[in-house]
Amino acid sequence: MELLRIQQIEKYYGNKSSLTKAIDGISFSVEKGEFVAIMGASGSGKTTLLNCISTIDKVTAGHIFLENTDITTLRGKELNKFRREKLGFIFQDFNLLDTLTAYENIALALSIQKVSADETDKAIKNVARQLDITGVLNKYPYQMSGGQKQRIASARAIVTNPKLVLADEPTGALDSKSAKMLLERFCYLNREHDATIMMVTHDSFTASYASRVIFIKDGRIFNEICRGSDSRKQFFDKIIDVVTLLGGDVNDAL
Amino acid sequence: MLFKLSVSNIRRSLRDYAIYFFTLIIGVSVFYVFNAIGEQTAFLKISENTSSMIELLDTMLSGVSVFVSFILGLLIVYASRFLMKRRNKEFALYLILGMGKSKISAILLIETIIIGCGSLLVGLAVGVGLSQLMSSLVANLFEADMTEYKFLISGKAIAKTAVYFGIMYLVVMVFNSIMIGKLKLISLMQSGKKSEKLKLKNPALCIVIFLASVSALGYAYYKVGWDTTHLSQELMAKMIATGAIATFLIFWSVSGMLLRVVMSMKKTYFSGLNSFTFRQISSKVNTTVASMTVICLMLFVTICTLSSAFSIRNSMNANIASQCPADFELYYTEHENDGLKYTDITEKYKTYGYDITEDFSEYVHFHSYLDDNFVFRDSLGEYVDVISEQYPFLDMTSQEIIVKLSDYNKLMQLYDRDTFSLGEDEFIIVCDFASIKKIRDDSIEVGTELNIMGKTLRSKYADCQDGFIDISSQHINSGIFIVPDSAVDEAFAGADYFIGNYPDGTRDDKSATEKTVVDKYDNMLRAWRETIPKNKYSIGLNTKITIAEATIGLGAIVTFLGLYIGLIFLISCSVIIALKQLSDTVDSMQKYEILRKIGAEEKDISKSLFRQTGIFFLLPLVLACVHSVFGMKFSKIVLEALGTEKMTESIIFSSAIILLIYGGYFLITYLCSKSIIREHK
Numbered sequence: 017m018e019l020l021r022i023q024q025i026e027k028y029y030g031n032k033s034s035l036t037k038a039i040d041g042i043s044f045s046v047e048k049g050e051f052v053a054i055m056g057a058s059g060s061g062k063t064t065l066l067n068c069i070s071t072i073d074k075v076t077a078g079h080i081f082l083e084n085t086d087i088t089t090l091r092g093k094e095l096n097k098f099r100r101e102k103l104g105f106i107f108q109d110f111n112l113l114d115t116l117t118a119y120e121n122i123a124l125a126l127s128i129q130k131v132s133a134d135e136t137d138k139a140i141k142n143v144a145r146q147l148d149i150t151g152v153l154n155k156y157p158y159q160m161s162g163g164q165k166q167r168i169a170s171a172r173a174i175v176t177n178p179k180l181v182l183a184d185e186p187t188g189a190l191d192s193k194s195a196k197m198l199l200e201r202f203c204y205l206n207r208e209h210d211a212t213i214m215m216v217t218h219d220s221f222t223a224s225y226a227s228r229v230i231f232i233k234d235g236r237i238f239n240e241i242c243r244g245s246d247s248r249k250q251f252f253d254k255i256i257d258v259v260t261l262l263g264g265d266v267n268d269a270l
Numbered sequence: 271m272l273f274k275l276s277v278s279n280i281r282r283s284l285r286d287y288a289i290y291f292f293t294l295i296i297g298v299s300v301f302y303v304f305n306a307i308g309e310q311t312a313f314l315k316i317s318e319n320t321s322s323m324i325e326l327l328d329t330m331l332s333g334v335s336v337f338v339s340f341i342l343g344l345l346i347v348y349a350s351r352f353l354m355k356r357r358n359k360e361f362a363l364y365l366i367l368g369m370g371k372s373k374i375s376a377i378l379l380i381e382t383i384i385i386g387c388g389s390l391l392v393g394l395a396v397g398v399g400l401s402q403l404m405s406s407l408v409a410n411l412f413e414a415d416m417t418e419y420k421f422l423i424s425g426k427a428i429a430k431t432a433v434y435f436g437i438m439y440l441v442v443m444v445f446n447s448i449m450i451g452k453l454k455l456i457s458l459m460q461s462g463k464k465s466e467k468l469k470l471k472n473p474a475l476c477i478v479i480f481l482a483s484v485s486a487l488g489y490a491y492y493k494v495g496w497d498t499t500h501l502s503q504e505l506m507a508k509m510i511a512t513g514a515i516a517t518f519l520i521f522w523s524v525s526g527m528l529l530r531v532v533m534s535m536k537k538t539y540f541s542g543l544n545s546f547t548f549r550q551i552s553s554k555v556n557t558t559v560a561s562m563t564v565i566c567l568m569l570f571v572t573i574c575t576l577s578s579a580f581s582i583r584n585s586m587n588a589n590i591a592s593q594c595p596a597d598f599e600l601y602y603t604e605h606e607n608d609g610l611k612y613t614d615i616t617e618k619y620k621t622y623g624y625d626i627t628e629d630f631s632e633y634v635h636f637h638s639y640l641d642d643n644f645v646f647r648d649s650l651g652e653y654v655d656v657i658s659e660q661y662p663f664l665d666m667t668s669q670e671i672i673v674k675l676s677d678y679n680k681l682m683q684l685y686d687r688d689t690f691s692l693g694e695d696e697f698i699i700v701c702d703f704a705s706i707k708k709i710r711d712d713s714i715e716v717g718t719e720l721n722i723m724g725k726t727l728r729s730k731y732a733d734c735q736d737g738f739i740d741i742s743s744q745h746i747n748s749g750i751f752i753v754p755d756s757a758v759d760e761a762f763a764g765a766d767y768f769i770g771n772y773p774d775g776t777r778d779d780k781s782a783t784e785k786t787v788v789d790k791y792d793n794m795l796r797a798w799r800e801t802i803p804k805n806k807y808s809i810g811l812n813t814k815i816t817i818a819e820a821t822i823g824l825g826a827i828v829t830f831l832g833l834y835i836g837l838i839f840l841i842s843c844s845v846i847i848a849l850k851q852l853s854d855t856v857d858s859m860q861k862y863e864i865l866r867k868i869g870a871e872e873k874d875i876s877k878s879l880f881r882q883t884g885i886f887f888l889l890p891l892v893l894a895c896v897h898s899v900f901g902m903k904f905s906k907i908v909l910e911a912l913g914t915e916k917m918t919e920s921i922i923f924s925s926a927i928i929l930l931i932y933g934g935y936f937l938i939t940y941l942c943s944k945s946i947i948r949e950h951k
Contacts (some may be wrong), residue, residue, distance in 0.1 A: 100868075
């Protein structure tokens with residue numbers, strides 16, 4: 017079933033004299049339960065794309081449909097409601113509130129939606145088990161490792177059962193071990209709970225956990241590969257091939 | 271180049287500087303307004319008495335100005351250091367780029383000069399405007415004529431303001447330079463990265479400390495509000511210190527408990543942004559316990575000063591109506607060979623060819639009786655030991671004033687007050703000075719027997735009756751014994767009294783009458799003085815007009831001093847709290863961004879911010895109000911003689927002022943914070 021459909025979107029920055037086309041006509045769609053990675057060099061437009069989907073930014077032209085709702089036409093309160101109920105966010109720098117404990121950080125996402133305290137508690141216990149963070153729930157962000165922080169942020173993103181989880185460089189600030197652990201949790205959520213995840217990264221290793229990788233260059237789709245029945249290692253090699261083809265500084269990340 | 275940098279710095283951090291600038295303007299204008307009062311009132315048509323009052327007011331205001339400038343100076347240094355801290359990153363950048371510390375100092379110097387001159391100019395302009403309003407307030411308070419009013423600018427006050435603020439700015443510059451000199455690059459670089467460690471305090475300890483400080487506060491309240499008889503200056507100072515420390519500890523423990531309490535209410539805590547809001551408040555209060563205490567105490571002083579000042583003024587004016595029911599009073603006593611020699615004052619006038627009675631439409635002429643064997647100690651009866659133990663400093667040897675019932679009743683008819691009736695062997699004490707009245711009330715009951723002028727009399731009532739003989743502006747009659755006409759012996763005749771009213775007429779008519787009466791008195795006295803040594807007599811003249819002028823003048827002085835100090839304190843604490851809140855908001859910008867990203871409604875975020883600002887402003891105010899309730903109780907006791915009527919009115923009026931300024935700062939702070947967090951959308 018098709019969850020997200022992106023139709024010829026464009027995003028321009030600047031004015032007439034110096035126009036930057038951050039996104040220059042991108043179209044693709046995401047099925048429900050997919051784990052999609054978007055790869056590209058810095059400046060290729062991948063974060064802009066994610067911002068447009070997450071309604072943080074507005075497109076210059078084109079349409080984005082989530083479950084047949086055109087989110088480019090949403091305004092004000094509708095936008096907030098949409099963001100709150102349909103989307104979950106995971107950021108590179110975690111974006112946890114340092115005055116709140118892990119538990120309270122996760123609970124905030126629910127209390128904003130006016131979920132009762134009892135239900136909140138149940139939901140948090142549940143998601144904490146899935147992400148293996150039960151032990152750190154009462155700690156403050158400054159008492160946790162980067163990996164733990166990012167799993168808390170992920171828990172906050174999925175505890176509301178969003179239609180789509182958007183992750184912007186989720187492993188960017190993590191060491192390789194923590195990154196691996198987080199990505200395995202993503203796979204688990206994707207596999208066992210049918211969560212639809214869309215992840216932006218410039219790291220081939222991170223991307224290799226996805227079921228599909230879309231490559232972007234200069235605001236256009238450059239290539240797209242599916243994992244199919246490949247092992248993760250084989251898929252990783254394929255990604256590396258495309259990255260080499262892509263050139264630029266993506267391979268620097270390796 | 272440096273100048274350009276300074277200007278652009280100011281322009282860039284205009285938001286941070288807005289409150290600073292705003293405060294400087296208010297400070298300058300208030301300073302100007304109060305220092306310009308002297309010149310501002312020069313045009314008023316007022317009597318000599320009043321103008322000397324205004325002169326006194328002017329002198330007192332300039333004295334207080336020194337104190338005020340000290341407070342303002344501290345505030346400005348605080349605010350500017352605060353703004354400096356916000357710019358650590360910027361200074362670090364300058365240093366890394368190789369700019370010398372002297373250059374940075376120069377930048378700051380230019381900035382201070384620009385801001386100083388700007389605020390001085392704007393503040394003076396505002397002040398000149400406000401002082402025109404002030405003139406009408408002065409005219410109103412002194413009940414003066416304003417027909418010759420004209421727009422006025424006081425050069426003296428401008429110069430004074432410029433000099434005082436110039437010195438303050440100079441101090442700020444010196445402080446800034448010292449601070450720059452001490453800067454270390456590494457700490458500047460890391461200043462932004464402070465990891466916020468918020469540890470919850472031990473709840474048990476918080477509760478213990480809270481209870482301990484509440485009871486300490488209660489004890490202090492009791493000592494100053496009720497148990498005032500044992501209150502020495504030393505004890506008072508101790509109680510004030512106790513109060514201050516208890517205030518600090520209450521904020522300390524409340525900041526720990528508040529969160530615990532809300533957290534235990536799961537339903538509330540996990541609803542909407544409440545968890546975020548309360549964590550923010552808690553961390554804010556946690557880190558500002560000391561300044562909260564200072565603010566709370568300053569607010570307390572403000573509330574008490576304003577309320578007391580207005581109350582004194584109001585009751586003084588009210589007192590004139592009740593305590594000064596006649597136009598003129600003259601009393602006279604003469605001594606001879608260590609004893610009293612009764613002299614009839616009207617006869618004295620006649621000796622020199624004057625008739626005192628001719629200028630009055632009605633008058634009462636009588637004399638009191640004084641008995642060397644009937645002094646204060648004797649009047650207390652058996653109670654004397656208790657009293658002398660309780661009030662060791664009370665003078666027990668002053669002669670009691672005794673008045674014949676028929677004389678007293680005649681006077682009361684003139685005063686239009688209630689008369690008394692007495693049995694052959696009864697007496698009544700009239701007294702309206704509250705603390706003495708209490709002692710006398712304790713010492714007499716119905717039937718208490720006293721020996722007065724060789725006769726044994728019983729008290730008719732169990733307490734003192736309200737009344738007085740001397741016209742005055744206050745309740746200061748410490749006791750007069752009214753006895754039946756049959757009980758007096760002319761051998762004890764004491765002071766002679768002549769009390770009367772001028773013929774009805776306008777204010778000017780009465781003033782004219784008073785002038786002739788007073789001239790006559792002066793002439794008589796001049797001639798008379800040559801015949802009698804100075805220490806052998808005492809003569810006193812009171813008139814309603816001079817009492818009223820003195821009272822109004824005193825009331826106005828109190829009002830102005832109260833307003834001046836109150837306003838400056840109020841502004842100071844508002845500024846400290848507003849700066850703290852604003853800088854916290856800037857530090858928390860990221861957090862609001864996160865809230866937005868996880869989908870919080872703009873409305874909810876604003877609500878959270880409103881609550882944070884509100885509670886932060888409210889917390890010290892609430893405790894200050896509690897303090898004030900008891901502080902006012904104390905000041906009521908102190909101000910007893912001056913009268914404490916219309917207290918409620920005064921409290922309402924001062925609340926209005928506090929609400930206006932403190933509330934105004936709250937609103938500005940909230941709106942500024944809101945624009946800060948909105949900007950980065």
